[in-house]
Amino acid sequence: MRIGLDCLTVNTVGGSQAIIDMVSNLLKKDKNNEYFVFGPIGLEKILKFSNLRVIATPLIKSSPILRFLYCEVALPLMAVAMKIDVFLVFTTAGIPLLPSKSVFFITALHRKKFKENYSFIERYIIGTLFSLSLRKAKIIIAPSEDTKKDLIKTYLVPQEKISVVYFAPRSLPTEISKDEKSKVIHELGINCPFILAVGNTYYKNTVRLIDAFEILTETNNQFHKFKLVITGTKSDGFLESFKKYNRKKIWRKVFFTGAISDFYLSALYELTDLMVFPSIYESFGYPPLEAMAHGAPVVASNITSVPELLGSSALLINPYDAQEIANGMKEALLDKTLRENLIIKGKKRVKNFTWATTSEQLKSIFIEAGQ
Numbered sequence: 001m002r003i004g005l006d007c008l009t010v011n012t013v014g015g016s017q018a019i020i021d022m023v024s025n026l027l028k029k030d031k032n033n034e035y036f037v038f039g040p041i042g043l044e045k046i047l048k049f050s051n052l053r054v055i056a057t058p059l060i061k062s063s064p065i066l067r068f069l070y071c072e073v074a075l076p077l078m079a080v081a082m083k084i085d086v087f088l089v090f091t092t093a094g095i096p097l098l099p100s101k102s103v104f105f106i107t108a109l110h111r112k113k114f115k116e117n118y119s120f121i122e123r124y125i126i127g128t129l130f131s132l133s134l135r136k137a138k139i140i141i142a143p144s145e146d147t148k149k150d151l152i153k154t155y156l157v158p159q160e161k162i163s164v165v166y167f168a169p170r171s172l173p174t175e176i177s178k179d180e181k182s183k184v185i186h187e188l189g190i191n192c193p194f195i196l197a198v199g200n201t202y203y204k205n206t207v208r209l210i211d212a213f214e215i216l217t218e219t220n221n222q223f224h225k226f227k228l229v230i231t232g233t234k235s236d237g238f239l240e241s242f243k244k245y246n247r248k249k250i251w252r253k254v255f256f257t258g259a260i261s262d263f264y265l266s267a268l269y270e271l272t273d274l275m276v277f278p279s280i281y282e283s284f285g286y287p288p289l290e291a292m293a294h295g296a297p298v299v300a301s302n303i304t305s306v307p308e309l310l311g312s313s314a315l316l317i318n319p320y321d322a323q324e325i326a327n328g329m330k331e332a333l334l335d336k337t338l339r340e341n342l343i344i345k346g347k348k349r350v351k352n353f354t355w356a357t358t359s360e361q362l363k364s365i366f367i368e369a370g371q
Contacts, residue, residue, distance in 0.1 A: 001032075001370050004079055004087035004100060007039030008071055009107075017170040017262070018286060019090060020046060022362075025355035027052055030363050036082055038075060071095060072129065086369045088362075093126045094133020101369045104137035105165075108283040109150055110203065117202055117236075131155065138369045141165045143284035144305035165361045166309075168353040169289040173266045184267040188257060194227040195329060196272035196296070198265070198287035199237075200256065205278045205301075205319050206230065206237025207244060212278070212325035214250040220330060226253070229268065233259045269294035274332050278319040282306055288314060289353060292346030297339045299328040313349035315342060 005023055010016045020043075027035060027049040035052045037043065044054035055078065057070060076097040079087055087100040092111075094104050111118050111126055118126075134140060134155055140162045142148040148164055151157045185191070195213065200206045213228045230237075238256050245251040257264075269275065275291035277300040285306055288298045292313060300306050302316035310316070315338070317328040332339060 001085045001366065002034045002036065002083060003366055004082070004084040005035060005037045006075070006087065006089045006091050006095070007037050007043060008067075008075075009090055009092070010039050010043060018167050021171050021355055022167065022358060023047060026359045026362055029356070029359040033366070036084060038078070072097060086366050088366075089133070089137075093129035094137070096129055096132035096136045098136070101138045102133070102136060103139045103141060103365055103369050104133050105141040105143075106147060106151065106283070107143065109147065109154070110281070112150075112154060113281050114202060137161075139163060139365055141365065143167055144308055146305035146308055147283045163361070163365055165358055165365070166353050167284050167286070168355045168358060169293050169350055170262070170286060172269075172290060172293075173263050174294070176263070176267050176270060180263075181267045181271055184264050185271065188229075188255075188260075188264070190227060190229060190255065192225045192227055193273050194229045194255075194271075195274045195276055195333075196268050196291070197228065197230045197276050197278075198291075199232045199279075200230050200235050200241075201232070202236040203279060203281040204237055205280050207240050208319065208322050209276065209278050209325065210241055210245060210250065210254055211322035212329065213254070214248075215322060215326040216329050217250070217253060219326075223330075223333070226273075228254045229257060229272070230254065231257045231260055231265060231268065265290075266294060269296050272296050274299060274329060276325070276329055277301060277306070277314075278317065278325050279304070279306065280319050285309060289350050292343075293350045295343055295347065297332050297342035298346060299325070299332050309353075311349060313342065313345035 007019055010019055031051060037047060037054045041056040041058055044056055047054055071091055072095060075095055079098055079100050084100045087098050088103045089095050090105050090107060111123055115123060134157055142151060142162050142164050145164055148162045151162055152159055197209055217223045234256055269291050275296045275298045277288045279301050282305050288300050288310055291298050298314040300310055300314040300316055301319040307316055315328050315332050318324045
């Protein structure tokens, strides 16, 4: 069977490494089928397998219009020319013109959940293509049961058409020496205990997290020296936080790192006193699982897919209540027994999510889709 894999979003979304990890593990497991990966230039240097051909294009990083035309018009034509039997699609809007039997992997439903963050034209065009892709796909993959429920409720997708396939934590560096950790801390300028948050896009709930951190530090003397470290390219959450807090003293205790390497992120996971994840929407949240894999206790949101993924291995809080977030952070920092339990349970929980399991599920789905 000839299988096409859409990796066009690699290098343009936060889950890029997860997609690469997924494809790599799939190709290690499946030597019987022939794979064609469509993605950005440079991907051919990362994915090297005997049964794989990488079709790389520079258009992905060009103008949105050229990128759109390549994805929605050129790609279906190439799929015909290469006689691809099944095509796995990650692109947000889907690719409804694909002649191959398509498997649509839904990575997120942001445009439907947060309409105010997108223009009417973008919502209309992407929304139309997305709906058409849902109808055209032979099988739809959701990364969580929560996302599956959303697809059934919001888009009226038949339940039997959806398969849930979990991702796994990204392959981050794990062997980091004490000297290397010290270097990371020195270069970032973090010279005190800190609480770590990953990401500051609009749905990561950054402003309310800083509200909670202010409550925590202002009402508990033992946390005066703590900093709140927030990673990721400075986005909506940073801008909103700056507008609200830049003239307040709490702003001096909040540090936005900007984009950092996986090595630096791994070091922060291992050095932090607590990882906090009060996101108001996740189809599948990598950061808390990554933190758990590195031995960090986690306080996380109790809505969308987060409790489904983390279970009792994290202290779950209402992300819409700053006081509850603050109370959760305080409890996880001060209660030694709770901290130890969270760390132990977290390391055990992460083992439930493996690329080996994901690969086997995908192989079965490809076989079903190809019939």
